[in-house]
Amino acid sequence: MTDQYEFTMLSAALADGSAHIPCSFEVFARRLPNGRRYGVVAGTARFLEALTRFRFGPAEIETLAAFLPTKTLEWLESYSFGGDVDGYREGELYFPGSPVLSVHGTFAECVVLETLALSILNHDSAIASAAARMANSAGTRPLIEMGSRRTHEEAAVAASRAAYIAGFTATSNLEAVRRHGVPGAGTSAHAFTLLYTDADGPNEKAAFAAQVRNLGVGTTLLVDTYDITAGVANAVEVAGTGLGGVRIDSGDLGVLARQVRRQLDDLGAKETKIVVSGDLDEYAIAALRAEPVDSYGVGTSLVTGSGAPTAGMVYKLVTVDGRPVAKRSSHKESRGGAKAAIRTTRATGTAVEEIVYPVGSTPVIEDGLDAIDLCRPLVRGGVQEPSLPGLDAARELLAQRLVSLPWEGLKLSQGEPALSTRFVEAPA
Amino acid sequence: MTDQYEFTMLSAALADGSAHIPCSFEVFARRLPNGRRYGVVAGTARFLEALTRFRFGPAEIETLAAFLPTKTLEWLESYSFGGDVDGYREGELYFPGSPVLSVHGTFAECVVLETLALSILNHDSAIASAAARMANSAGTRPLIEMGSRRTHEEAAVAASRAAYIAGFTATSNLEAVRRHGVPGAGTSAHAFTLLYTDADGPNEKAAFAAQVRNLGVGTTLLVDTYDITAGVANAVEVAGTGLGGVRIDSGDLGVLARQVRRQLDDLGAKETKIVVSGDLDEYAIAALRAEPVDSYGVGTSLVTGSGAPTAGMVYKLVTVDGRPVAKRSSHKESRGGAKAAIRTTRATGTAVEEIVYPVGSTPVIEDGLDAIDLCRPLVRGGVQEPSLPGLDAARELLAQRLVSLPWEGLKLSQGEPALSTRFVEAPA
Numbered sequence: 001m002t003d004q005y006e007f008t009m010l011s012a013a014l015a016d017g018s019a020h021i022p023c024s025f026e027v028f029a030r031r032l033p034n035g036r037r038y039g040v041v042a043g044t045a046r047f048l049e050a051l052t053r054f055r056f057g058p059a060e061i062e063t064l065a066a067f068l069p070t071k072t073l074e075w076l077e078s079y080s081f082g083g084d085v086d087g088y089r090e091g092e093l094y095f096p097g098s099p100v101l102s103v104h105g106t107f108a109e110c111v112v113l114e115t116l117a118l119s120i121l122n123h124d125s126a127i128a129s130a131a132a133r134m135a136n137s138a139g140t141r142p143l144i145e146m147g148s149r150r151t152h153e154e155a156a157v158a159a160s161r162a163a164y165i166a167g168f169t170a171t172s173n174l175e176a177v178r179r180h181g182v183p184g185a186g187t188s189a190h191a192f193t194l195l196y197t198d199a200d201g202p203n204e205k206a207a208f209a210a211q212v213r214n215l216g217v218g219t220t221l222l223v224d225t226y227d228i229t230a231g232v233a234n235a236v237e238v239a240g241t242g243l244g245g246v247r248i249d250s251g252d253l254g255v256l257a258r259q260v261r262r263q264l265d266d267l268g269a270k271e272t273k274i275v276v277s278g279d280l281d282e283y284a285i286a287a288l289r290a291e292p293v294d295s296y297g298v299g300t301s302l303v304t305g306s307g308a309p310t311a312g313m314v315y316k317l318v319t320v321d322g323r324p325v326a327k328r329s330s331h332k333e334s335r336g337g338a339k340a341a342i343r344t345t346r347a348t349g350t351a352v353e354e355i356v357y358p359v360g361s362t363p364v365i366e367d368g369l370d371a372i373d374l375c376r377p378l379v380r381g382g383v384q385e386p387s388l389p390g391l392d393a394a395r396e397l398l399a400q401r402l403v404s405l406p407w408e409g410l411k412l413s414q415g416e417p418a419l420s421t422r423f424v425e426a427p428a
Numbered sequence: 429m430t431d432q433y434e435f436t437m438l439s440a441a442l443a444d445g446s447a448h449i450p451c452s453f454e455v456f457a458r459r460l461p462n463g464r465r466y467g468v469v470a471g472t473a474r475f476l477e478a479l480t481r482f483r484f485g486p487a488e489i490e491t492l493a494a495f496l497p498t499k500t501l502e503w504l505e506s507y508s509f510g511g512d513v514d515g516y517r518e519g520e521l522y523f524p525g526s527p528v529l530s531v532h533g534t535f536a537e538c539v540v541l542e543t544l545a546l547s548i549l550n551h552d553s554a555i556a557s558a559a560a561r562m563a564n565s566a567g568t569r570p571l572i573e574m575g576s577r578r579t580h581e582e583a584a585v586a587a588s589r590a591a592y593i594a595g596f597t598a599t600s601n602l603e604a605v606r607r608h609g610v611p612g613a614g615t616s617a618h619a620f621t622l623l624y625t626d627a628d629g630p631n632e633k634a635a636f637a638a639q640v641r642n643l644g645v646g647t648t649l650l651v652d653t654y655d656i657t658a659g660v661a662n663a664v665e666v667a668g669t670g671l672g673g674v675r676i677d678s679g680d681l682g683v684l685a686r687q688v689r690r691q692l693d694d695l696g697a698k699e700t701k702i703v704v705s706g707d708l709d710e711y712a713i714a715a716l717r718a719e720p721v722d723s724y725g726v727g728t729s730l731v732t733g734s735g736a737p738t739a740g741m742v743y744k745l746v747t748v749d750g751r752p753v754a755k756r757s758s759h760k761e762s763r764g765g766a767k768a769a770i771r772t773t774r775a776t777g778t779a780v781e782e783i784v785y786p787v788g789s790t791p792v793i794e795d796g797l798d799a800i801d802l803c804r805p806l807v808r809g810g811v812q813e814p815s816l817p818g819l820d821a822a823r824e825l826l827a828q829r830l831v832s833l834p835w836e837g838l839k840l841s842q843g844e845p846a847l848s849t850r851f852v853e854a855p856a
Contacts (some may be wrong), residue, residue, distance in 0.1 A: 001581045003574065003600040004614030012616070012642035018623055025619070050581070063606035069642075107623050114617070115601075118577035119584055146431065149546035150738040153429045153478070154582035156547055172431040173543075178491035186432030188440070189542070191453070191745035194753040195446055195535050202753070214440035214497075226756050304737040310578040310728060317619035325622040325630070328654050 003115045007064060010108055011072040019075075019108035024319040024338040027087075027101035027117055029094065033126075033308035035414025038405065039094045040132045040398060042162040043124030044087055044101065045391075047117055048384055051081055054116060081109050085379035086340070091165050091394030092374060093401045094125075095354050097421045099339045099375060100313065107320075114315040122313050123155060126305035127162035130282070132398060133306070134298060135167030136410055137286040142169035142295040144185045146277065147303035159303045165394045168302075169295070180391060187215065187247070193225040202226060208238040220245035220275055223260070232260055236267045245273035245294065253278065254291045261292035281306050282412055324426065337426055342371040343419070351404045357424035431543045435492060438536055439500040447503075447536035452747040452766040455515075455529035455545055457522065461554075461736035463842025466833065467522045468560045468826060470590040471552030472515055472529065473819075475545055476812055479509055482544060509537050513807035514768070519593050519822030520802060521829045522553075523782050525849045527767045527803060528741065535748075542743040550741050551583060554733035555590035558710070560826060561734070562726060563595030564838055565714040570597035570723040572613045574705065575731035587731045593822045596730075597723070608819060615643065615675070621653040630654060636666040648673035648703055651688070660688055664695045673701035673722070681706065682719045689720035709734050710840055752854065765854055770799040771847070779832045785852035 013019035032039050056064070056076040065073055083105020094100050101117060103110050135143055145163040148156035160176030170185035171177065177184040188211055196207035208221050217239045223231030223246045235246055246264070248256050253276045264272050276288065277297030285296055301307075316334050317325060324336030338359040344352040346369060354374075357363040365371050377385050389397070402410065409418025441447035460467050484492070484504040493501055511533020522528050529545060531538045563571055573591040576584035588596075588604030598613035599605065605612040616639055624635035636649050645667045651659030651674045663674055674692070676684050681704045692700050704716065705725030713724055729735075744762045745753055752764030766787040772780040774797060782802075785791040793799050805813050817825070830838065837846025 001576070001584065001601075001603050003576055004602055004605075004612045005600060005616050006614075007602070008614060008639075008643060008647075009616050009620040012620065012638045013623060015642050016638050018638065021623065023623070059606065060602075063602060067612070107619075111619060114619075115576050115584075116581065119579060119581040122578055123580040123583070148429070148431055148543050149743070150550055150740075151547060152551040152580060152583035152586055153544065153547035155551070155580035156429070156543075158580055172433060173429075174432055174435070174488075174491060175429050177432075178487065184432045184495070186434075186436060188433050188437045190755045191535075191539060191542075192437040192440070194745045194755065195441060195449065195451070195748055197748045197751055197753045199751075210440045210444050210446065211436075214443050215436055219436075224755075300738060300740070309732040309737045312578075312728070315577070317622045320623055320625045323625055323627075325625045327618045327622065 001116055001119065002112060006112045006114055007068055007072065009111055010075070011068055013107055014072055014075055020106050021321050023105070023107045023110055023317060025103045025110045025114070025315055026099050026318045026339065027121060027313050027315050028097055028099055029311055029313045031096050031312070032417055033312060036129065036308070037409045037411060037415060037418040039125060039311060040128040040166055041088045041092045041094050041100055041125055042090050042128035042165050042394070043120040043158070044090045044378070045388065046124060046158065047101070047120045048085070048378060048388070050116055050120060051113070051379070052384065054081065054113070055079060075108065079109070079112070080382060081105065081113070082382035083109055083379070084377070084381065086375045087378050088374050089376055089389060089394065089397060091397035091401070093405070095417045095419050095421050097335070097356055097423065098354060099341055099356060102338060102375065104338070118313060118315050122311045124158055124162045125311040125313065126308055127159045127302065128166045129311065130306035130308065131163040131166030131168055131302055132402065133282040133412060134285055134302065136402065137282045137289070137412065138296055139289070141293065144168070144170050144172065144295065144297045145302055146172040146186070146297045147299035148173045150300045151303035156303065161391065163302055164391060165398060167395065167399065187211070187220045188222055190222060190225045193222060204231060205234045205238055208235055212239045217242045218244035220247050220273070222247045222249065224248050224250050228256060228260065229263065232263050233267070236264070236269050236272070241267065241269040241272070243269055243272045245275050247275040247277060247297070249278045253293070254288055257288070257291045257293050286412060335423060341374040343374055344369040344371050345404060349404050350406060351419055354419050354421040355424060356421055358426040361424065361426065363424050429544055429547065430540060434540045434542055435496055435500065437539055438503070439496055441535055442500055442503055448534050449749050451533070451535045451538055451745060453531045453538045453542070453743055454527050454746045454767065455549055455741050455743050456525055456527055457739055457741045459524050459740070460845055461740060464557065464736070465837045465839060465843060465846040467553060467739060468556040468594055469516045469520045469522050469528055469553055470518050470556035470593050470822070471548040471586070472518045472806065473816065474552060474586065475529070475548045476513070476806060476816070478544055478548060479541070479807070480812065482509065482541070483507060503536065507537070507540070508810060509533065509541070510810035511537055511807070512805070512809065514803045515806050516802050517804055517817060517822065517825060519825035519829070521833070523845045523847050523849050525763070525784055525851065526782060527769055527784060530766060530803065532766070546741060546743050550739045552586055552590040553739040553741065554736055555587045555730065556594045557739065558734035558736065559591040559594030559596055559730055560830065561710040561840060562713055562730065564830065565710045565840065566724055567717070569721065572596070572598050572600065572723065572725045573730055574600040574614070574725045575727035576601045578728040579731035584731065589819065591730055592819060593826060595823065595827065615639070615648045616650055618650060618653045621650060632659060633662045633666055636663055640667045645670045646672035648675050648701070650675045650677065652676050652678050656684060656688065657691065660691050661695070664692070664697050669696040669700070671697055671700045673703050675703040675705060675725070677706045681721070682716055685716070685719045685721050714840060763851060769802040771802055772797040772799050773832060777832050778834060779847055782847050782849040783852060784849055786854040789852065789854065791852050
């Protein structure tokens with residue numbers, strides 16, 4: 001899971017001893033995608049877990065032996081990260097230039113982590129950032145993540161996890177249930193209704209009866225395989241007015257939700273919930289706010305980051321032997337030096353500004369403002385810090401942080417970041 | 429890696445015996461994304477490999493036991509797919525409605541494969557479809573895949589594989605080299621140049637010298653860390669006029685390529701290649717056709733499918749006990765019945781039409797046209813067919829197929845599919 005150039009750089013640096021110089025690398029995003037107002041950090045815990053497993057066994061060494069000298073192979077065989085990592089917590093907001101993750105150690109031990117750190121943080125943060133906008137659009141209505149089939153099979157599991165951090169209620173992905181403890185959800189697809197087709201043609205009632213027998217009347221029946229009005233009538237006829245829910249997966253969801261709500265109420269199924277799904281994104285969810293929808297199933301747009309499938313974070317060398325370094329060529333300038341960050345807030349809790357400052361200095365905080373430390377110790381001397389916050393803590397943190405944003409920050413429209421980032425220069 | 433509803437459907441169908449009815453499911457795309465002219469099938473071999481590993485061990489059963497009855501758990505413990513699979517070969521083109529994969533077996537053994545089949549085919553085909561447009565824009569110039577850091581760590585490996593099928597020359601992802609035999613490539617990043625910073629400031633020549641000592645003068649030096657003109661001068665001074673290549677990763681790549689080519693030629697480094705990278709997509713690659721660029725490095729746009737990160741394929745039940753079935757509700761109509769497909773071609777080799785017809789019938793081919801069978805047997809009775817074509821065969825197949833498209837088919841602009849799909853009705 002590593003790019004070849006990390007090893008060719010490593011080899012060259014091992015050859016002349018530069019590999020052992022102490023360095024700091026920093027992960028940050030130059031901008032937020034598509035005029036978004038905030039980003040959401042996710043993937044940090046997955047990165048830390050991957051870091052403990054980041055070793056080079058015989059199979060990997062064999063591949064690398066094709067182009068690397070013995071000295072490099074020996075170094076890799078005994079590789080184990082022994083440095084420090086600091087970073088934003090999962091569920092924390094980030095803005096352009098926020099030092100989301102900082103990795104400190106020798107050049108050699110840090111340089112080989114570029115692809116691993118970026119793959120995980122770019123993917124998971126992209127999903128969480130899109131998911132938070134959806135959750136915000138949904139308000140108190142539950143959101144079910146059901147996008148596994150629209151993305152790589154392993155990415156799907158990570159996407160479920162990131163969506164849960166961002167406020168989704170449950171996932172259809174059972175490996176995410178097993179691996180990360182995300183609550184599971186799911187009832188049936190059109191295939192199940194179609195299965196109940198015999199010589200006399202489709203028999204929707206038989207399908208509904210089979211599902212209710214198996215899952216109880218609290219289940220959700222998918223009513224749009226044939227005709228929605230007939231489907232709703234069949235569903236209530238089979239399950240009774242105590243039916244848990246009906247799902248609509250196609251058509252104009254607003255119009256259909258109103259029509260189905262009226263029909264359910266007329267049939268006496270006043271407590272039966274309406275679940276909608278089918279090409280929903282944050283805008284479609286927001287457009288359904290006034291409609292009698294009880295929960296949403298979201299697939300494609302969630303796992304593809306709703307137009308921003310990657311967070312665009314980069315991993316840059318910022319100090320060499322204590323000296324700040326930075327690329328200078330056009331358009332992609334970076335700020336050198338190891339950095340930390342605080343976020344100032346008013347007494348009301350509203351966030352004011354992100355302040356990024358050189359590690360070791362103390363940023364000046366305006367009178368009357370409080371400050372939140374954003375960069376937390378994650379790894380010390382190669383050992384993960386004890387009792388790092390888990391998935392539910394990340395979910396709670398984000399919920400708090402979204403409340404702290406100035407209100408323009410929650411707008412779906414394109415605009416400037418909700419908080420500006422101020423960079424404090426290193427003292428001369 | 430499976431959605432919960434597949435198991436709840438399975439349980440309900442096992443309870444009343446419907447689970448054992450013979451069924452066919454079909455994978456197809458309703459449309460091509462963003463007005464693309466063709467899609468490229470990729471992932472089939474990965475799906476077949478995953479199918480052989482698709483089992484439910486103690487850890488999975490424990491998760492499922494939370495919501496499934498014993499009967500279902502017992503069935504899953506002994507699960508092993510025993511049906512048939514037919515499908516398009518990897519590297520084959522597809523169009524709206526092409527039956528890319530067909531899975532035949534009992535409802536139970538097929539329904540649980542939905543997420544697995546779709547995750548793999550949707551991801552890999554999305555990448556291959558975007559990559560083919562890039563490869564076509566690049567013409568004979570090599571393309572290096574370097575997008576691992578912009579996508580999920582496992583998706584990155586699959587993306588490298590799909591890009592290779594689509595005509596990319598090499599990948600930076602070493603796990604793709606190890607796992608799939610894709611050729612590897614990569615030299616150095618800005619971090620390596622920055623590492624050579626001492627009390628007197630940056631020392632680009634020292635970095636270049638270290639890289640050349642280690643990788644030889646045939647290596648590619650990254651010349652845009654500080655000043656590109658100085659970088660090129662330093663590179664040739666250190667490596668001599670036999671330097672393999674220089675890489676430019678920022679700025680207006682066309683202008684810079686011309687300027688760097690002139691400088692290299694003036695310095696006598698007439699054979700030194702120019703590699704460009706940095707936010708390239710199929711359009712940017714095409715825009716550089718007339719510039720003195722020797723090869724391209726492509727990252728973000730490749731792994732995110734260049735605006736279409738998923739292929740939008742669906743997995744639909746099409747026959748139950750031999751009877752065609754199809755969802756009827758608005759906008760998402762499907763065609764029932766198990767289907768196969770041929771593509772007709774003129775004597776010149778130019779493709780004419782995609783004909784999708786009911787399995788068991790024989791499509792009528794117009795006089796003077798030839799026909800290619802598109803659906804190949806992949807699995808029979810749960811056993812993979814011997815000697816299925818490998819990665820290089822897929823790459824060659826696609827190269828042939830792209831030549832067979834009517835010339836409008838290779839346009840980058842939005843439009844209609846290059847071939848229309850004709851659906852032959854089942855004989856009455």
